[in-house]
Amino acid sequence: MKTTPNHLRQYVLLSFSLIALTFNSCKEKAKQEEQTQPDAFAAADEIIESIKVLEFPDRTFNIIDFGAVADGTTLNSEAIKTAIDSCSGLGGGKVIIPEGDFLTGPIVLKSNVNLHLEEGANVLFSTNHDDYLPVVHTSYEAVELMNYSPLIRAYKQNNIAVTGKGVLNGQASNTNWWPWCGKDSYGWIEGAPKQHDSINLPRLRDMNDKQTPVSERVFGKGYHLRPTFFEPFECENVLLEGVTITNAPFWVIHPLKCNYVRIDGVTVSSHGPNNDGCDPEYTKNVHITNCTFDTGDDCIAIKAGRNNDGRRVNIPSENIVIENCYMKDGHGGVVLGSEISAGVRNVFARNCKMDSPNLDRAVRIKTNTLRGGFVENLYVKDIQVGQVKEALLKINLHYAIYANQEGQFMPKVSNIHLENINVENSGKYGILIKGREEDMVIKNVSLTNVHIKNAKTPLSVEFSEPVIFENTTINGKQY
Template sequence: MKYFFKVLFSLIVIFLVLSCKNQNESASTAPETTAGVNFDDPWKQADAIVESIKIPIFRDEVFNVLDYGASADGSKSSDDAFKKAIEACSNAGGGKVFVPAGVYHTGPIHLKSNINLHLEEGAEVKFSTSHQDYLPVVHTSYEGMEFMNYSPLIYAYKQKNIAVTGKGTFNGQAGNENWWPWSGKDVYGYKEGDVKQHDTHNLPRLSEMVEKGTPVEERIFGEGHQFRPTFFEPFECENVLIEGVTFINAPFWVMHPIKSSNITVKDVSVISHGPNNDGCNPEYSQNVHITGCLFDTGDDCIAIKSGRDNDGRRVGISSENIVVENCTMKDGHGGVVMGSEISGGVRNVYVRNNTMNSPNLDRAIRIKTNTRRGGTIENIFVKDLKVGQVKEAVLKINTHYGIYANQEGGHMPVIRNILLENVEVENGGEYGVLILGREQSPVSNVKLKNVNIKNVEVPLRVEHADDIIFENTTINGKEY
């Protein structure tokens, strides 16, 4: 009998241990919750984020590119002059690299710490159309996947206190004869039989490397491949300022701060209608302030990202503490967008006092992901938004997003805590609110407060979401 109770006691202990283990495993894999989200006044946190962002300060010394052999009439390449001026400025401890009014031709510009690249009003920097000039390859990223590729047109890698300022223009000189045809779209110069980014040796090969976990330094592309470079990419940088300048004719994404922090994008104009010409895409980045900008783009105006599929989960850095205010959005696939490269998650995004208006703007606020991307997207606050016209939806949340094949996987996205407050829409397009969640993970805690949407075909289409909270909200004259 004593032996029986001893065995019974051992079995009970084993059962309790296994039970606790299962509970711990369940808790570790359950989606993280955000308790106490304050829908009444989230804007104090937005103010605190803006106040915390450090604007870089530079030495007063000026390094004029003309003093280093630059040609302001565009008659010859100023590539060496830009490199020499940046090197001299860096060696002196930093300062301003000054580009006077005129036209300059150059290859890629690589910034270093404590340097402000300043374009005087009337200055236009035109980037080389020779792809060879963007070699050797550098550590960069394409649609949320890191690899070695052509250099971005303006690039900074692991630098601190950098800026691009002034009232001049950066011209990427991309077009239907340069960079854009690689998109594979006829409208951008692609011709049947030409090489393109979706060919087997390009995107499929890179995606396979990401899936297998191939080290980034072994993912070598560049020459012989068709991946377009970004325009301005601070990679693992701190304290970045982009102010006053204009970007046109971008090969790919325009401003792409990746794995960076303390970023200010102020009074910048992006006027670029090429393929994937997103205006500003913070990725794996924190403490970002985008203010007073104009976005007139061929893709999303602002798209917040955090890596694609296994790369996003490998890096494991969410994009967070991002404030977008006082901006104007015209053409684009979306005004302020989260995704689709969002596997690392996005949280604490504050969008206030913006204007969106164009017959070619598809959505105002958009969240896009799927079960290959996954990701947790939470705490998205929108206030004082004026929308003149959008095509598809004022708010679109889609957990079935996919433009490529095989977009289903085992990574259920979590989307919660979305607020739209003080929103006026004159022409809402096809949908007022369009939410396509998942039965296994419904979209939760969506609130519309003081929202007035006019002239929309379908006021609401909601699948797999908790009840939307309406407060003083009218769609097509009907109060909800």
């Protein structure tokens, strides 16, 4: 058939119509997919909403009325215990610690009690280790055991709080608790006992490997494993708000096997060994907000059990939201691991500031084939990073401090998303990822609108699926 100009014009018009129709159809499909695809941080908002605002009966119990003396030397353990017991026995309320210096042994919280530190209250925890006996069911480096009591403890309680503008001072120092770590920078001297002696950590490691019943893992006096500071254990509806915590023996805030936890406006300023700021473990539905972390170890480190203990308990830590926080000194800002054998999922961090010459990394995932575990669904967005030493993001599946950290439990990492992040000085690396040679177990890592400056090595990625970049620059170069 002969093609006339009119035929050609009609053909072109028809072609453009088909193209437009196809384009509009694709555009509408994309729009529909966009509308149906869930917003990750909408899930974070739902988690926050699920953590209810705690309420307590309108009753107050001032520890002064129970014999407490604010002289910094009188031991007030019994007065505080009696006030809490009286409050709990009447159905709950608020136990007041007023302005002044109050020396005490460990504090045990009970259901429906809000321990409230008024402005100027300074709670000084005893330096006499015998005050933390008898041993209780607790945890050390994510392994359950019977050990010294945490400084503030709650076991199987509901609706509990520590609030106010006062200070909780663990009084740990280079002459109390810290030397047991075995480092001369924390007061240890050659020949003195330390946690790595064969009767201490190696014994606990062996009990973990053999899965000795927890009731038979008895430590405490004569051993050298330091207690945690604030440890609600198997509790529900927990609030820690407003207080300042300093000079911790070991991990600072350690919700263990808990559900519905809010940590709001807390300042952790503690530079001792293993002084992680906040370590949710086997815990779900956690909101960490408006906090400042200035620590001797990780600022926030999400845990899930170590080795066989984690696999025995098998409770992932999940549904954790971190926002409006300031991370200063520390080994990492937001960290997942290294004790992570039961796995971690659904972690959201947004609107945070991280900045210090003594902050090693902003975001970190660490495990190995002895600990195993998984990390899935980590979302980090709207973060301002001033200065870090090593990297904005570090994922290390060869993590090891001690020898013999290789096993048969391949870790898996997937769905790690960083968005809207500016880094002024990223130190040694922009992004540092070290996967496993045996398998590509690091999957779906993405950076969107991330801009990193002053990284000596922009990118080091080994044994991982390729990182997905969108509108991302490192040292001014588009990736």
